[in-house]
Amino acid sequence: MDAKKTAARASIAFIALPVLLLTGCNKGGDTACGDYLKASGKDQTSIIQKWAKDRNGSEPSGLKLTAYREEVKAYCTANGGKVSDVGDLNDKVTGKVSKKLGNLLGN
Numbered sequence: 891m892d893a894k895k896t897a898a899r900a901s902i903a904f905i906a907l908p909v910l911l912l913t914g915c916n917k918g919g920d921t922a923c924g925d926y927l928k929a930s931g932k933d934q935t936s937i938i939q940k941w942a943k944d945r946n947g948s949e950p951s952g953l954k955l956t957a958y959r960e961e962v963k964a965y966c967t968a969n970g971g972k973v974s975d976v977g978d979l980n981d982k983v984t985g986k987v988s989k990k991l992g993n994l995l996g997n
Contacts, residue, residue, distance in 0.1 A: 923966035934959050 921929075921937050929937065938958045939949045950958055 926962065927966055931959075934963070938962060 921941075926934060926937060935955065938955060942948070942950045942955075942958060949955075
């Protein structure tokens with residue numbers, strides 16, 4: 891009976907650990923593009939909110955949030971994994987959001 895309990899616990903841990911790692915630890919701008927593209931719409935929204943909050947100190951809302959999500963999705967998809975993180979959309983020199991995204995959102 892103990893072997894069955896141990897096997898059941900191991901199975902649960904095997905299934906639960908990746909889920910916890912993907913959903914419980916939102917890395918914001920440090921999220922890999924591949925992980926961002928695989929995430930649900932809700933998780934993509936959370937990633938963008940954390941990224942923007944880390945960058946600006948506040949979360950985007952409404953149209954800006956939707957624009958960020960779609961721009962990041964398009965950028966990650968178009969570059970086929972060449973961009974390692976969602977945060978790589980930031981201008982590495984100034985630390986501000988890329989000119990393209992900034993112009994789109996009026997930042």
